Amino acid sequence: MVPALWFDGQEYSADWIRGEVRRILAGLHDLQCKEGDTIAAMLRNSPEYVALVLACRQAGLYLATTGKPKGVRRIPGAPAERAAMEQRLQRVTDIVYGTGTDVTAYLSAPIYHSAAMAYLSHFCNLGAMLVLEPRFDAQRTLALLARHKVTHAYLVPTMYQRLLALPPDARTGHDLSALRQVASTGSPCPVPLKQAMIAWFGPIITEAYGSSEAGYTTFADSANWLRHPGSAGSPLPDAEVRILDEDGNALPAREIGLIYVRQRALPDFTYINRPEARAAVERDGLITLGDMGYLDEDGFLHICDRKADMVISGGVNIYPAEIESVLQTMPGVADCAVFGIPDAEFGEGLAAAVQPNPGHSLDGAQVQAFLRERIANYKVPRIVEIHAMLPREDTGKIFKRRLREPHWQDQARAI
Numbered sequence: 164m165v166p167a168l169w170f171d172g173q174e175y176s177a178d179w180i181r182g183e184v185r186r187i188l189a190g191l192h193d194l195q196c197k198e199g200d201t202i203a204a205m206l207r208n209s210p211e212y213v214a215l216v217l218a219c220r221q222a223g224l225y226l227a228t229t230g231k232p233k234g235v236r237r238i239p240g241a242p243a244e245r246a247a248m249e250q251r252l253q254r255v256t257d258i259v260y261g262t263g264t265d266v267t268a269y270l271s272a273p274i275y276h277s278a279a280m281a282y283l284s285h286f287c288n289l290g291a292m293l294v295l296e297p298r299f300d301a302q303r304t305l306a307l308l309a310r311h312k313v314t315h316a317y318l319v320p321t322m323y324q325r326l327l328a329l330p331p332d333a334r335t336g337h338d339l340s341a342l343r344q345v346a347s348t349g350s351p352c353p354v355p356l357k358q359a360m361i362a363w364f365g366p367i368i369t370e371a372y373g374s375s376e377a378g379y380t381t382f383a384d385s386a387n388w389l390r391h392p393g394s395a396g397s398p399l400p401d402a403e404v405r406i407l408d409e410d411g412n413a414l415p416a417r418e419i420g421l422i423y424v425r426q427r428a429l430p431d432f433t434y435i436n437r438p439e440a441r442a443a444v445e446r447d448g449l450i451t452l453g454d455m456g457y458l459d460e461d462g463f464l465h466i467c468d469r470k471a472d473m474v475i476s477g478g479v480n481i482y483p484a485e486i487e488s489v490l491q492t493m494p495g496v497a498d499c500a501v502f503g504i505p506d507a508e509f510g511e512g513l514a515a516a517v518q519p520n521p522g523h524s525l526d527g528a529q530v531q532a533f534l535r536e537r538i539a540n541y542k543v544p545r546i547v548e549i550h551a552m553l554p555r556e557d558t559g560k561i562f563k564r565r566l567r568e569p570h571w572q573d574q575a576r577a578i
Contacts, residue, residue, distance in 0.1 A: 166287050168210055169311065170295045175210045177290075183214035184221065191222055198223030201236075201435075204275075208297050212274050216283060226280070234435035235375045251428035252378070253288075255399050259371045259379050260285045261315040261344035269308060269316040271296035276558045277375050278348045282317045291315075299559075301325040305337045312341040320352040321559035323360050324498060328520060334363070342367055348379070350560055351466050353488045354393045361385050370395060372464060374452050376444070378426040380404055381464045393488075394463040395456075401428040403449065406458055411446050414457070419467055419480075422456045423449035455482065472563070474503035476511045479541065483513070486534070486542055490515065493533045495523035498553055500561045501544060504570040515544040516566045518553045525549055 168175040196202065202224055206212045219226045225236065240248060260282055268286040270293065272279040286293060294311050296303070299322050308316065318326075326334070345364060348371045360368050366385035372395040373379035381404060383396030398404050405413055406420040414420040423446060434440045444450045453470040467473075468482040475481070483501035490499045497520045506512035519525045527547030534543045554562040 166213075166289075166291050166293045168213060168293045168295060170208075170210050171297055180210070180214055180217070183211065184218045187215055187218035188222060191218065191224070196222065196224060199225070201225040206275070208271070208274050208295055210295070213283065213287075213293070213295065216274065216280060217287060220284065234437060235432050236435050237429070238431045238433060240430045248428060248430065251401055255379055255401065255426070255428050256281070256285045258382055258399060259348070259369070259373075260317070260346050261369075262289065263314065263343065266291040266315060267294060267311050267313045267341075268292070269294045269296075269304070269311070269313045271299040271304065271322075272317055272319060272559075273557050276349070278373075279317065282346070286315070299325070301329050302333055305329075305334070305339075308339055308342065309337040314341055314343045316342065316345045317347075318345055319347055319349055319559055320356055321498070321555075323347075323352065323356050327356070327359050327363075328497065339364060344369055346371070348373060349558065351393075351395065351484065353491045355488075355492045357388065358392075361389070371399075372396065372424075372466065373426075376432055376452065377424045377450055378429040380424040380426050383463070387463070391459060391461065391463040391465075394459065394465050397461070397463050399426070402426045404458065404462075404464055405449060406456065407446065407451075416460045417457050419455055419457045419482075421451045421470065422454045422464070422466070423447075423451045425449045472502070474511050474513060476503075476506065476513070476541065477509035481513065481542055486513070486515070486538060486544070489534060489537050490517070490530065493530065495520050495525055496530075497521075498561065500553060500563050500566055502563055502567045504546065504567070505574050512546075513542070513544040514546040514548065514566075514570065516548045516550055516553060518550050 167177050168180060204215055204226065216226060266289055268291045270279060270282060274280050274283055294307055294313060342364065345368050352370060357368060368385050370383050370388065371379045372381040379399055380402040381396040382399050383394055388394060403425045405423045407423050408414055408420050425448060454466055455468050455470050455473060456464055456466040458464055468484040472483055473480055474483060486501045487499055490496060497518045499515060499517045501513060501515045503511040504514045515530060517525060517530055530547045531543050554565045556562050
């Protein structure tokens with residue numbers, strides 16, 4: 164189905180989008196593109212990008228996403244199995260993103276990010292009215308949600324932070340009663356942030372854990388999340404989640420290990436021209452992307468950190484995400500990142516980069532004192548950097564590598 168679209172103050176009809184799709188398909192035909200080919204596009208959110216996504220999907224083409232492409236390609240199943248598998252996958256995306264009738268969906272995350280592209284495709288399938296923004300602006304978002312009576316929205320934790328940072332008078336006076344589901348994927352949401360959003364928007368905030376390789380494997384609605392704060396949810400239909408140690412042994416509840424998952428509503432995948440990379444992530448039919456976490460007694464997944472971000476200091480495993488979640492509760496902190504730096508005695512130490520809220524002044528000693536009252540002393544960063552603005556990727560995630568690299572220059576090893 165083809166949606167209608169509202170973008171940057173102008174409405175685009177379904178007929179206009181169909182015309183653009185036909186024009187793009189004709190161009191792809193002239194370029195002799197065939198099913199299974201991969202194409203690249205340099206576009207920001209726009210009606211033309213929506214038409215391109217629809218055209219590529221119709222032509223069976225792969226559209227590359229942001230950053231260094233992983234080269235994930237699905238291996239088509241037998242034709243007789245495809246219809247049933249598509250139905251199973253639709254059931255999963257209906258849970259993760261939402262469904263229903265008379266749907267109006269809001270999206271301002273960059274479409275070239277795989278999660279945003281999947282969100283767009285899902286609501287195109289529903290023939291929804293799409294409210295698309297070129298970029299996220301907190302004040303404007305509230306106005307658009309109310310004006311268009313948006314029923315479904317895709318927001319990420321960085322957007323939550325910016326919404327909650329608005330002055331109290333800017334947050335009131337917007338009728339958000341039409342909202343049925345606000346979906347978040349892509350990065351874990353700190354507990355205080357999620358609690359504040361649920362208190363404001365109501366129990367309509369959801370979170371899912373997934374990847375390009377595995378699809379979505381766990382999901383938490385507000386009710387379940389409040390019973391299991393900080394979790395990424397329980398397994399979705401057709402999904403399997405296990406926590407394994409380095410030797411592949413299953414770990415008991417609340418013991419941290421590598422997260423291995425499988426979503427059987429999706430066909431298997433390969434990395435283009437990299438069979439060794441595909442083999443490296445698999446164990447017993449499940450795959451890992453290097454995330455560390457644990458399952459609680461009720462089977463809810465809790466993500467601790469990426470293995471690559473874990474800091475080993477004096478032989479002790481430290482998870483920066485745990486420290487970040489505490490630091491984000493400090494008054495005056497807009498956002499933060501904790502990462503490993505060289506330490507002559509312990510191999511690695513900890514540093515924190517902190518972005519204060521506008522109008523707030525913070526220093527390293529204040530940050531360290533706040534943390535010492537709340538976490539073990541060995542988890543308190545010995546270096547605290549104050550940044551007016553933390554470096555970010557286009558998706559809004561903090562660009563940790565840019566913060567970390569200067570500390571590892573001229574070192575015998577790097578991370």
